[in-house]
Amino acid sequence: MSELVIWTLDWVPMPDGPAGFVRDLRLRWACEEAGFDYSVKTVPLDGKGPDHLARQPFGQVPFLDDGDLKLFESGACLLHLAGKSEKLMPHDPAGAAETLQWTIAALNSVEMASVPWWFLEVTGAKENGLTDLLESRLDGLEAVLKEREWLAADRFTVADLLMADVLRVKKIREFGDRPASESFVKRITERPAFKKAYADQMSHFKAADKAKNKG
Ligand SMILES: N[C@@H](CCC(=O)N[C@@H](CS)C(=O)NCC(=O)O)C(=O)O
Missing domain, CATH: 1.20.1050.10 (Glutathione S-transferase Yfyf (Class Pi); Chain A, domain 2)
Known part of the structure; x- marks a missing residue:
């Protein structure tokens, strides 16, 4: 199976920002449900560079790599993942x-x-x-x-x-x-897959906030 990479933001304001609701959570959750291995990479919240816009023309997250296949829009990414596992969607x-x-x-x-x-x-x-x-x-x-x-x-x-x-x-x-x-x-x-995805997203943004405040 090719490598799955979920892209999200490097940081969001804490505690009143959208942590826990950033839509990469949808993809993390689907991967947890299906038992897929995945990693998470980030793009900066501030300043949407050409690399980000080349991946997501509206400068948003999430987007997904499945090996060489690159997708944006959380719904499209979810349906793509669902095509790979009957745990997410029956294939009949x-x-x-x-x-x-x-x-x-x-x-x-x-x-x-x-x-x-x-x-x-x-x-x-x-x-x-x-x-x-x-x-x-x-x-x-x-x-x-x-x-x-x-x-x-x-x-x-x-x-x-x-x-x-x-x-x-x-x-x-x-x-x-x-x-x-x-x-x-x-x-x-x-x-449990939602709880894991939620906890992982919160840890990601808490760690990012801690690092930002230190630096
Ligand atoms: N229709 C898009 C919406 C994505 C979206 O709203 N992403 C938010 C984070 S949850 C975002 O990137 N906001 C930053 C921005 O719009 O500049 C999808 O479902 O993927």
């Missing part, structure tokens, strides 16, 4: 298609509403015109999660991983009462 056509559908739904129907909503909220915008949109997406998902344990193929897949990661931002779940979504997030983030 129907199961794979359903996993693809819910992975895209997490990104393009839920996260596309939750991230702009969150930005407006934390920047203190007086009117958050995206609240109705986000509520309707969260309500639609709640109706699905009331009826089933997993999003796709009657089992854990990367679609659950991604949806739980999108919903794990507590602020976006603080309005409305959606018990099935709450228990989904709790259940999926109780998985």
Whole structure:
């Protein structure tokens, strides 16, 4: 198997920055679920050099090396990893298609509403015109999660991983009462692979912060 390298940021502000939520966590988590060996490398938070932009045209993280194959976008990286292990997605056509559908739904129907909503909220915008949109997406998902344990193929897949990661931002779940979504997030983030990925990301950023403050 070729070498997997997950790229993330070299540092983020502590304690109020995004440590614990930087999206390399999605890839670490998938690798932990699948039992893949991987290493983590970094690009600087400050100043996006040409090397970074050549790998991720928007200057973001994560991106992934799988040997000579280079990928960006967390969803694309997750689906690529899922193609390498049935632990992340069934490989029969129907199961794979359903996993693809819910992975895209997490990104393009839920996260596309939750991230702009969150930005407006934390920047203190007086009117958050995206609240109705986000509520309707969260309500639609709640109706699905009331009826089933997993999003796709009657089992854990990367679609659950991604949806739980999108919903794990507590602020976006603080309005409305959606018990099935709450228990989904709790259940999926109780998985040992999530806990390991989370702890590893926190250690990475704590060590980076310590080194920065020393220097
Ligand atoms: N759609 C992208 C979003 C990536 C993203 O928002 N990355 C954040 C970290 S979690 C980032 O790099 N932020 C720094 C920036 O945008 O300059 C993906 O899912 O990979």
